[in-house]
Amino acid sequence: MHDQIGIPACFSSMEKTSNLSPSITRSGQNVSMSVYRTKLADQCRLITFTWCKNLLLHGLSISVEGDGDGEADACKIELKPWYFWRKHGSKRFAVDGFAVDVFWDLKAARFNGETEPVSDYYVAVVCGGEVTLLVGDLRNDAFRKTGCRPSLIDPVLVSRKEHIFGKRKFVTRLKFHEKGSLHEVSIECKNRASCSGGGGVAPEPEMEIGIDGHLVMQVKHLQWKFRGNESIHFNKGRIEVYWDVHDWLFCPGLRHALFIFKPTFLSSSSSSSPLSSDPASGSPDFCLFLYAWKVE
Numbered sequence: 001m002h003d004q005i006g007i008p009a010c011f012s013s014m015e016k017t018s019n020l021s022p023s024i025t026r027s028g029q030n031v032s033m034s035v036y037r038t039k040l041a042d043q044c045r046l047i048t049f050t051w052c053k054n055l056l057l058h059g060l061s062i063s064v065e066g067d068g069d070g071e072a073d074a075c076k077i078e079l080k081p082w083y084f085w086r087k088h089g090s091k092r093f094a095v096d097g098f099a100v101d102v103f104w105d106l107k108a109a110r111f112n113g114e115t116e117p118v119s120d121y122y123v124a125v126v127c128g129g130e131v132t133l134l135v136g137d138l139r140n141d142a143f144r145k146t147g148c149r150p151s152l153i154d155p156v157l158v159s160r161k162e163h164i165f166g167k168r169k170f171v172t173r174l175k176f177h178e179k180g181s182l183h184e185v186s187i188e189c190k191n192r193a194s195c196s197g198g199g200g201v202a203p204e205p206e207m208e209i210g211i212d213g214h215l216v217m218q219v220k221h222l223q224w225k226f227r228g229n230e231s232i233h234f235n236k237g238r239i240e241v242y243w244d245v246h247d248w249l250f251c252p253g254l255r256h257a258l259f260i261f262k263p264t265f266l267s268s269s270s271s272s273s274p275l276s277s278d279p280a281s282g283s284p285d286f287c288l289f290l291y292a293w294k295v296e
Contacts, residue, residue, distance in 0.1 A: 029054040031163040032115040038155035040064060040125070040132045041098035046158065047125060047133055051116040058111070060104075062125065067096040075102045101126040103146050105138065114173060115162075118182070161289040163256075170292040176239065176263045177286060186210040187259065187292055189222070189248060205249060209241065209259075217241060223249060231264075238264040248294050259290040 032051045037044060045065040052059040063074040075091050088105040102125055109121035122136035130151040134142055143150070157177070164172050169188040176183065188210075191203035205222040208215060209232075216232045219225055226249055229242040240262040247255035263286065 030115045030165070031161075033159075033161040034135075035158045035160070036133055036155040037158050038132055038151070039153045040100070040127050041095050043067065043096075045095075047155070049116075049123070049135065053115045058115075060123070062102055062123070064095045064100060064125075075100075077102075077104060095127075098127060101146075103142065105141060105145070157286060159287050159289060161291070163291045163293065165293045165295050167295055172290070174261075174288060174290070176261065176288065184210075184212050185261075185290070187257075187290075189245065189294075192220075207243075207245065219243075226250075240264060254293060254295065256291045256293045259292065261288040261290070262286070 030053045034049045036047045036049075038047060039045070040047065041064075047065070048061075048063045050059075050061040050063070052061075060077040061074055062077075075093050077091070087107045087109075090101055090103045092099055092101050094100065102123065104121075104123045106117065106121045106123075109117035110119045112118050117136070119137050122134060122138040122142040124131050124142045124146055125133040126146050126148050129148050131143065131146055131148050132151050133155050134150075136142070160175070162172055162174065164170050168190060169186060171184065171186045173182045174185050175181070186209070188208045189205060190208075192206050204220075207219045207222050209217040211234060216234065217230055219228070219230075222245065226246045227244045229240060232239050232241060240260075242260040242262075243257065245257040248257045
């Protein structure tokens with residue numbers, strides 16, 4: 001499983017992920033990452049798409065895993081409102097001596113308030129005359145622009161990571177697999193009055209998780225259950241939910257809780273479900289990581 005802890009610096013993919021960018025943590029900048037596994041430059045590699053959003057720009061960084069040394073080569077794209085010509089174009093960079101081209105068209109991209117676009121766009125990664133990785137719905141435009149053939153090997157979505165900010169309630173829209181629909185996920189940490197040993201009333205923290213407005217999980221006595229996991233059933237499938245909210249409860253300042261959502265397919269007969277076991281839905285090892293940053 002490929003995971004990175006901490007907020008990645010938007011346009012510094014070479015930084016160690018344990019070092020948080022102060023500008024990101026101060027601004028509450030939302031970050032969304034998708035990690036794919038595919039063949040590029042004669043090797044199986046991980047390609048990471050990192051979308052960042054703040055008041056001034058949408059940013060995209062594409063990094064490609066290097067040749068076994070832990071380093072990554074990256075292409076960076078900034079979409080500033082006053083730089084309209086940068087909303088489409090191409091860039092070239094090298095990975096282990098191989099030329100890699102990135103083509104993008106985001107002129108008509110619809111973000112609908114999300115960190116990454118939801119429609120009317122494409123971003124294509126090209127190497128060796130093949131479109132190694134293609135995201136977005138304008139696939140025909142991408143192949144016409146690049147003039148390259150599709151890769152014979154389909155990329156696999158390994159993981160997605162979201163970084164969101166809030167006070168007590170955190171709401172985001174997520175996909176449980178690459179070709180699924182968006183679902184609204186809400187996480188709320190609140191205090192519930194309870195009787196203390198001295199006969200008084202003391203606040204007791206608890207946590208609720210909802211999907212599409214439906215309560216699917218409730219954790220009481222959170223001060224004792226700040227780490228744990230639970231299975232929830234959703235749309236004929238099962239999702240394993242893991243959480244660690246220790247820093248929310250016991251550490252001052254800007255801290256994040258980590259939630260991991262891992263879809264588990266029940267049977268191949270549920271192919272019509274958003275959690276279907278259709279191989280096109282993505283990797284069975286897929287995990288979704290949600291970092292919820294609590295702002296006082």
